[in-house]
Amino acid sequence: MKISIERSALFRAASQAQSVVERRNTIPILANVLIEAEGDAVRFRATDLDVEVVDTAPAQVERAGATTVAATLLHEIVRKLPEGALVTLAHDGASERLLIEAGRSSFSLATLPREDFPVMASSEYESEFAIQAAVLRRLFDKSRFAISTEETRYYLNGVYLHVSDADGGKVLRAVATDGHRLARVDADLPSGAANMPGVIVPRKTVLELRKLLEDDEAEIRVSVSETKVRFAMPAITLTSKVIDGTFPDYSRVIPQGNPRRLEVDAAEFARAVDRVATVSSERARAVKLQLEEDRMVLSVNAPDSGAAEEELAVAYGDERLEIGFNAKYLLEIVAQVDRENAVFFFNSASDPALMREGNDASAIYVVMPMRV
The missing domain is CATH 3.10.150.10 (DNA Polymerase III, subunit A, domain 2)
Incomplete structure (x- = not known):
């Protein structure tokens, strides 16, 4: 594999990857980001087995290929490179090193085989719909503060995203509570979302998704199944397992x-x-x-x-x-x-x-x- 990529695109992908991976890992490969170069683009994939993020960036691909490298270390290196730099990543199959070059700087990083990297199994999504980033951000922004951090009530450790009845008809609703306070936020029901199963989106997924919703006009494709939820943007896809539990009947506590x-x-x-x-x-x-x-x-x-x-x-x-x-x-x-x-x-x-x-x-x- 050999590619050239703009520092800004590489920094975005590295930032997203190091944010998803857990700092302390008993499985070494989970600390790494999978880099896959093909055609005129490169994909960066990171996971903690519950959340997976895939960032696709344009690149000059001289030699296609793939490898994995420590996500946090890659992020730190790219962060310190000068703005506007063109970065070259090179890895040949016989070597266990990834060579990073930018200007007069060069780094040689240890890698792990791409075959060891776990890819989240695809899911049959029961519902798929499009929603504006600003609308989705409002749903999560106004509800996430009430997410419980109490591990014993794990089913409260996320935002319950579901379709519900309101005065004006059906709405897409986000609810979070920790037993002391509750937030309930509604948005117009997007086309195609009527049969969406209710899912509890974990706290970490909500926080990671929030970083990706800066462009108000961007259209987010949301796919939902009983076990997974996927948020697809033009260049980034975030897939997450949902919390396996039943959210309580919150309507009983609303005065x-x-x-x-x-x-x-x-x-x-x-x-x-x-x-x-x-x-x-x-x-x-x-x-x-x-x-x-x-x-x-x-x-x-x-x-x-x-x-x-x-x-x-x-x-x-x-x-x-x-x-x-x-x-x-x-x-x-x-x-x-x-x-x-x-x-x-x-x-x-x-x-x-x-x-x-x-x-x-x-x-x-x-x-x-x-x-x-």
């Missing part, structure tokens, strides 16, 4: 009859929560909200370090209410508000609160209260 309505400037509210929470070193410190007509008082009482209080002007016209929330959860939920005010709906001090962005019901958030 339906919270009558007390509070509207507040989201950015102003977030700054106030952040300020009063400063006095406590405890991560789960509760912030108490005291609501009266058109007025909110936020307070934190940390016996070991002190207390803090701040008053905000809000739109609230219901009975007086005192309710407490984890400061971190409040900040993460309010951070999802892009344009309008944050609108909260409460029932009592012991019931979950619901939040949405203005009058937009396509994204709603639920947060459990804390005793204060």
